Amino acid sequence: MEQIRSRWTTDLKKNAKDRSVFMTWLLSYLSVLLVPILISGVIYGATLSVVKTEMNRANQSILLQMEQAIDNQFKGIESLSVEVGLNRRISNFMTIGSALSDSDHYAVYQIANDLRVYEIANDFIERIYVYYLNSDTVLARNNRMDSRSLYEEFRFSEDMTYEAFMDFFEPTYIKGYQSAVVPEGKGWRPAVLFAQSVLPSNPGQPGAVLLFMIDQSKLLGQASVPDEGMIQILDERNRLIATTGDPLAPSIVKYGDMPRETGQLEINGDGGSIVASYTTSAITGWKYVMTLPAAVYHQKMNVVEQLTIASILLCLVVGGGVTIWLLRRNYMPIHALIQSLSFKAGVPFDKGSNEYSYLTNALNSTFREKEKLHYKLNEHNNTLRSHFLQRLLKGQLDSHVPLRDAFEAHELRFPFGGYSVVLLRIDHFGKFHGEDGERARNRRLLLFLIANVVEEVARHSASAYAVELDQSLLACIVNQNPVTPKEHRNQLERIAEETMAFISHHAHVQLTAAASSQQEGEYGIFQAFHEAAEAMEYRIVAGSGGVIHYADLGGSEGQGAAPGYFYPLNAEQQLIAIVREGQLEKAEAFASELIRKNVTAEPFSFHTAKCLMFDLMATLQKVIGEVRTANKPDAPDGVRAIEKLMQCQTVGEMRGQLFELLGLLCAYINENREFSSNPLVDKVMKYVNDYYQDENLNISMIGEAFSMTPSYISKLFKEHTGESLLDYINKTRLAEAKSLLAGEKYTVGEISLKVGYNDVNTFHRIFKKFEGVTPGRYREIK
Known part of the structure; x- marks a missing residue:
């Protein structure tokens, strides 16, 4: 009890800086209170968007009505131009030259009357001109003139020359709207011109051009303009066609600022910010623009903003009062319980610490003691089971205890009749190498990781248990239904390769696996382990990093056949001669051929490879003794090379040490020929x-x-x-x-x-x- 109280006190001190549940609830209630505030903010944003959309929609509606009215008038003018072009008197005058007869003067009078009637037919039309290209004659309702006089009547820009003016009439067929200016007092006022070519019946004869001058002041006559607002019409050259404001004042809105068909933009000018809504005419391409001061435009939005702020303040006042009342009402029972427990348990409660931690620490201390005992028990069970599995693999079991009973006592489940063993040897520890002080702990951790991985992989198709044998070797007993040798080989190879791949990818650790054949019955486990151990010994030939199957070992039944050995005296003499000449490539090729002739012979003894390597090293030692003289630098250390060779575990490593000494020796011979x-x-x-x-x-x-x-x-x-x-x-x-x-x-x-x-x-x-x-x-x- 005293131990539990001591641990409890320690935990309370550890949690003394935790926030009190009172503060936790307060923050929780305040968080809940923020919900309506956030909702009000979202509603405010949505309302502003709706108000802005509706205002823009109203402005667009006004502009659309104005656009439709003006475009309808333009369509009427286009229809009128067709009718004027079909007028017989107007079309017949195209054949008359510059010199007029009496009857021609009468025709001019009739055409002028007709033009006067056409002008009355459309309120938008200010004047109609008919320019005859053949005779350079211009007819209007009240006079007859030439092109020079027409140039004085209107132009397309104030500074346009007469030649540029006449270039407008060069195309064979003209039809369209054009911005123009007409003289007014000492200046010019903007206007709109619609031009329509009249083609003669004779293709080779010049035609005429109908020119309709439109009164721009009437374009906006029916426009419904909001208070303090203004409507403008701009052409592609940013010219002000018409406006409800001052026609001489420059336009703040530019045509290039409105790239879309319709839209809205806010512009800062010298007179303050304005909001402009615009739409584009499908007939002329002009921009119809409605502008409002930004303060007027945002007036309704300011009302929505004020209502939102009032709503948030109301939430804070009412919600804050409710929060304080609920907080006191809910906290009092917890406070009473803490006071009672603090008095009875004898452990004081630090004001400001967490009440829940105080209440749960007593239970947690008891649970921890229980878990600790359970952990220790499981730890001993794992140690006993590992020891039993090691003895089982080595065949060192008590004969008077049935294996089935021993399996049950150590919680081992072998439900199938086939048994195999997979050995996994660590060739390179990768990330788990560590320093001297951490090496043992890292290796234990790595073996634990490999054991869990191989068990998990194997249990997809069989029952499996892994056990450590030494600091770099682990065995996995695989229990499965008896299968064909091919299926058994594939299953064990899958287990080994998946385990090796996982460990290599996540820990950069290289493993070598050896797999036994399948044995029947529990007492076949020892035989399977013996086969896997023999297969692992073959790693010296097969190299590291692969899967070695016992079935692949030639002469595996005891290896009774004596292997062949090829290293005759003449081969040694040839190698000495080649090395003494300093021919490294030739020496390496010759040594490789000797190794190939011995290692690839079947059956092959593991000790044969070592004998061959030591014989080759002894040959190089002879060469070192022959080439070393008193007046030459120190020759390569052959004794040190043999010591390194003894530490090698595979033929590949031995071959590397041999070739390293060959390189040093040949380099020594070639570099020191000068001493002769x-x-x-x-x-x-x-x-x-x-x-x-x-x-x-x-x-x-x-x-x-x-x-x-x-x-x-x-x-x-x-x-x-x-x-x-x-x-x-x-x-x-x-x-x-x-x-x-x-x-x-x-x-x-x-x-x-x-x-x-x-x-x-x-x-x-x-x-x-x-x-x-x-x-x-x-x-x-x-």
């Missing part, structure tokens, strides 16, 4: 190069040539070159022989005589000793 420089040795080399064709050339002949004993000159030569003088003579001869063998000019016998060998058999023997092949085979290869 000696005047006498250089003369001996030159003498051999000059007389290698002489069949009598030998060490005695060279000694006589330099007045020295053969033994002394041979010893001196080897000290400075690292090789014997006789070998140098043979290599010099063989170098020339290889050059001659590359061609087809001489036979092998003739080449033997040319390089100083009187006996062709001697030539064959020495050539094969140094090159590894006969001269004839060498010629075939090349």
Whole structure:
């Protein structure tokens, strides 16, 4: 009880800074109170959007009505232009030249009367002109003029020249609306011109152009303009066609600011902000714009904003009072319970700490003690079960206890009759390598992770239990119904590969798996483990990172057959000769071929690979002893290389160590040839190069040539070159022989005589000793 009270007190101190339930409820009620406030804000936003949409819709409606009225008038003008173009007197005048007869003057009078009638037919029309291209004659209701006078009547811009004005009439057919200006006082006022070509009956004859001048002041005569609002019509060149305001005042709204067909925009000007709604005429392309001061436009929105603020304040006042009342009413029972429990339990309650934590800590302390006892019990059960599984795999069980009873005692369920074992060895610990202090803990954690993964993967199709065997090896007992060998192989391979893939992806850990064959009965577990262990030993040949099946081992039944071993003396001599010449690539190729001949032979003993690698290392050690001299730098350390070789676990790792020593040794030989420089040795080399064709050339002949004993000159030569003088003579001869063998000019016998060998058999023997092949085979290869 004292232990529980102590733990309870510790937990209370830990939670002393927790917020009181009183504050928690207060914040909760305030959060609830924020809901209507947020709703009011959402409603405010939605209402503003609706008001804005409705106001824009009303403005658009006014503009649309105005657009339809004006466009209907334009359509009427277009219909009238067709009627005027069909007038016989107007069309017949196209054939008359510039010189008029009496009857022509009468026709002009009749046409003027007709034009006067047409002008009366449409209120929008201010004046109608008929320009005859053939006679450069312009007829109106009250006078007759030429194109120059017409230029004075109106233009398309104030600064337009007469030539630019006449360019308007150049096209064969004209039809459309055009902004124009007409003189008024000392200035110009805007107007609208509709032009329509009248084609003659004779295609080769010039026609006429009907010009309808529209009174722009009447365009907006029927427009319903809101108070303090203004309507404007703008053309594509941003010219003010018509306005309900001051026509001389510049327009704040620009045509380029209104890219869509209809819309609304807010513009800041010198006179303040304005809101502009606009629409586009389908006939003329003009923009019909209604502008309102922003303050007027937002007046209704300000009313909605004030109502929303009042609603929020009301929520705060009423909701705050209700919150305080509910908070006190609900907290009093909790407060009374805390006071009673604090008095009886003897554990004081710190004001401001969390009441719920205080109430639950007593129960939690009891539950923790119970869980701790349960955890310890389960921990011992897991340890006992792991120990039992280890003994089961190794066959070290008590014979007087039936296995079924032992399985039940350790909560093991093996419902099927087939048993297999999958071994998983950790080749590389990846993220779990860790420092020296953490390495043991990381490895235990990794083995625990692998055990759980392999059990989970295997239980998709079988019953499985995993157990650790050492710090890098884990075994999984797989129990399933007896199946065919192929199905069994596929199932175990799936289990191993999925486990290896998962661990490699998430932990960067490399595993090697070994799978046994399927055994029947519980006592077959030991045999399955023995097979999996044998398969795992084959990792030295197969390499790491794969799945090795016991069924794939050649001679697996005890491996009684004695394996073959290939490393004859002549092969060792060839390797020594190649290395002494510093030919790294040739040495690696030769060693690889020796390894391939041994490792790929079946059946293969695991120890054979080690023997071969140590023999190859011993051969390189011989070369190191031959090339090392007193006046040369230190040669590669062959002893250290053998120590590294002993630590390798696979043939691939041994091969890497062998090739590393080969590279160091060949580099040493090639880099230190300069130490052989000696005047006498250089003369001996030159003498051999000059007389290698002489069949009598030998060490005695060279000694006589330099007045020295053969033994002394041979010893001196080897000290400075690292090789014997006789070998140098043979290599010099063989170098020339290889050059001659590359061609087809001489036979092998003739080449033997040319390089100083009187006996062709001697030539064959020495050539094969140094090159590894006969001269004839060498010629075939090349």
